[in-house]
Amino acid sequence: MLSAEEKAFYDREGYLLVRGALTPEELAQARRITEDWVEASRQVRESNELYDLDKGHSATMPRLTRIKLPHRNAPFFRDLLRNSRITQVLTDLLGPDTVINTSKLNCKAPGGGAAVEWHQDWAFYPATNDSLLAFGVLLEDMDEENGPLMVIPGSHRGPVLSHHHDGVFCGAVSPDDPDFDRDRAVTLTGKAGDMTVHHVRILHGSAPNTSTRARRILFYECASADAWPLLGGSSYIHALGQRRFHDDLLERVITGAPCYQPRLDSVPVRLPLPPALDNSSIFRTQEAGGMKSAFAS
Structure with missing residues (x-):
């Protein structure tokens, strides 16, 4: 599905915007389930x-930050990843053997839905190589007012910045870090059904939703099957034990087959330890971590 130029752009810049990743029928079904x-x-x-509930959530005014694991809670979202245009983009970028690490449906309520501070996904779950990415499938039209994804092009080729505050992992980089150059940031806006792609090491974040419209994005975090997680990362899999880990791995295969010979690359790693004070979600981790916000007015 991707052209040679698009693949080269992703390799160089660390992100893509794919137009029309969902068909109208797929988009309608995704919206129905979400609603x-x-x-x-x-x-x-x-x-x-x-x-994950946002501040001010009530029966009359539902406000969510996240719906967890949609691919496990609705078969449609698992099938969408395995048999759609998204699947073609996945194999174009990661090869024939792929797994899903997790999924989430991030929701920013109108009029102030929570920001996501700048970070690198790699800081949360480093692996034996960095052939990992995240898809962000837009379920609503997204413009600059409702907190779209922002990325810093080429930062996936740079260092892993500190995501610690007061000696504890906080899931966010300091806006004062000399290696954090927000002036180079690119904002990824699009129409419902479009999809963002970002490399696991790219610096990214998103501002609060100041619009009157909800912002809903379906995120899939995926990996090449030969990218094995490092012990110490913030993932449930470390608590499973060998047999349950293997059973879980088989369930997470998207395309091809599992790999039992991890590829070891020379990649920079900072483990997210000591662990976050609250690691139940990135929102809780960043809120509890106390890092200075890059979005403070």
Whole structure:
């Protein structure tokens, strides 16, 4: 699906914007399921295994930061990753054997939905090589007012910045870090059904949603099958044990087959230890971590 020029751009800049990744029918179904989840959240009073609630959430005004693991909670979202245009982009960039690490449906409520501070996904879950990426599937039109994804081109080829504050992992980089050059940031806006792609090491973040419209993005975090997670990363898999880990791995295969010979590359690594004070989500990690915000007015 991707041209040679698009692949070269991704390799050089660390991101892509793919127009029309979803068909109109796929987009409509994704929206229906999402809306059902949002409606059901009216009865929820605190964050749980499905929802991360935003401040001010109520039955009359549902406000969510995240719907967790959509690919496990609705078969449609798993099938979408395995058999769609998204699948073609995945194999174009990572090769024939791929796995999913996690998924989430990030929601920013109108009028101030929470920002995501600047960070590198790699800081949360380093691996034996950096053939990992994230897809952001836009379920609504997105412009600069409703907190779109921003990336710093080429930063995936640079260092892993510190994501620590007061000696503890906080999931965000300091806006005063000399290697953080926000002036080079690119904002990725698009139409519903478009998709962003960003490399696991690229610096990225998103401002609060100041518009009157909800911002909903479906994120899939995926890896080449030969990129094995390092012990110490912030992933549930480290608590599974060998047999359950293998069973879980087989469930996470998207295309091709699992790999039992990890590829070891020379990649920069900073482990996210000591662990975050609250690692239940990136929003909680960043909020509890106390790092100075890059989006403070």
